[in-house]
Amino acid sequence: MKSLRNPPQVILTTAYPQYALDGFELDVLDYLVKPISFQRFLKAAEKARAWYAARQPEGVDHIFVKTGSVLKKIVYDDILFAEALENYVAIHTKDRKHIAYLTFRSFEDNLPAGRFLKVHKSYIIQVSKVDGIQGNDILIGENVIPVSRTHREEIMRRILQGRFLKR
Incomplete structure (x- = not known):
């Protein structure tokens, strides 16, 4: 790293x-x-994730993805969730489902950090769009999204953010 x-x-x-x-003298993020x-x-x-999110340009509220022969602008606020479909990503918005030819990883890497959460190997949700939680599933509108069993506790902590009222 010193030579780079x-x-x-x-x-x-x-x-x-x-x-x-x-x-740390090499200015690494962590050790x-x-x-x-x-x-x-x-x-x-x-x-x-926070380091990279802090370096995203101010005011950027959208991404462009290629759907068919069109470069489609998708506003982050409109995204409900995304699902991996082999070599494609289905981006579910309020209005429709956009099928984009890209890797799930590249899609995930280009989302703003605090707003989106990978809840399963094939699903990323926008935390603010969660309508409910039922067992091991997250409900967003009429959509039921599975939650990874191995990371369920951490996922629920991020979604609930200490706002779960119980008796």
């Missing part, structure tokens, strides 16, 4: 804690020492 003119932002993982200072707990990994991932 414009080094990328990275999270270093190692079994050697004594090199942490060297890592994880093995064995890495899921909570610590998640904290580092959130730090990276």
